Amino acid sequence: MSEFEPIIVTFACHYCAYGAADLAGVMRLQYPPSIRIVKVPCTGRVDVHHILTAFEKGADGVIVAGCRIGDCHFKDGNIKATRRVQYVRKLLKEIGLDEERLNMYYMSSAEGARFAEVASEMTEKIKSLGPNPLRKEAKR
């Protein structure tokens, strides 16, 4: 059986994490192919619905990647996102999914290496948790 390759939906802020992901590519840094990037204008735009929909449609993990606290282009979008992520982690627990499948990370657009590190770290974590049991082809 081939090794489980997770799908991790990453909501990346245009002003930081998306730039960091781009930089990681330019720097030729290796990171797992599990990451699926959704560019958002700010993590403050990421709603509870977006994260739940990702899980319902079978994502094994979700990353919300925003600017460092204090660096948000829109002042406090990343703080709002942090609160929402905390809320959705609570919902995941209620549903019966491991809350560790969802995480928020902070980085600047200059941190290509950090993005690669986060991608690897989350991929390892999800691999240890196994596939999202809601995924159609997932083995129970």
Added chain:
Amino acid sequence: MIIANRKPFEEIKAMVAPFNRILVLGCGTCVTVDFSGGEKQVGILASELRMARQLEGKPLETLEYTVQRQCEWEFIDPIAEMVRGVDAVLSMACGVGVQAMAERYPDKIILPALNTVMMGMPIEAGVFVERCAGCGNCVLAITGGICPIARCSKNLLNGPCGGSQNGKCEVNPEIDCAWHLIYEKLKAMGRLNVLMEIIEPKDWRPAGGGGPRKIIREEVRLEV
């Protein structure tokens, strides 16, 4: 507006456990503004329920809809077709909306997803406080616009009581003493003389002490 709170997820899940197809019905008025039962909360609850049931191997089909107001016939009549097609309706309205649905659709199981808590307002984003108890006989004119019925733990009419300490209530130090607020407000306005008048014992019949309340406005009735 009416402020409500979503019931614990486990309780809601247990309520809908016997059903395979439900309508999660939101209300577009008070509970939308207080973020407990609007269109967004309908989507979140429906998604949560679908996933939880999927994990249990007993998939749940959900319809999601939000009417402008669940407490008026004209808004809940048009969804008759939708209601007919489901096993039960999970209402995310206040208790009034749930009862309106139960009365309009007597053959359908209508379940409440919220606990209706109070009449109040948001004092800042995400913080809601009680402001009116619906006592049926408003005293705000003589209490500086601060309600001692809704905001004093003892509903005192001639307060404060001995439990008022440094402007806080003895019931919970997070509660402001309503009578302290009233005194400070009237003092700032130079209207302390208002407090010289003793408020007579309150007639609690209009507050519900005389049974369920009903108001008839003859001038707007249509029946002849």
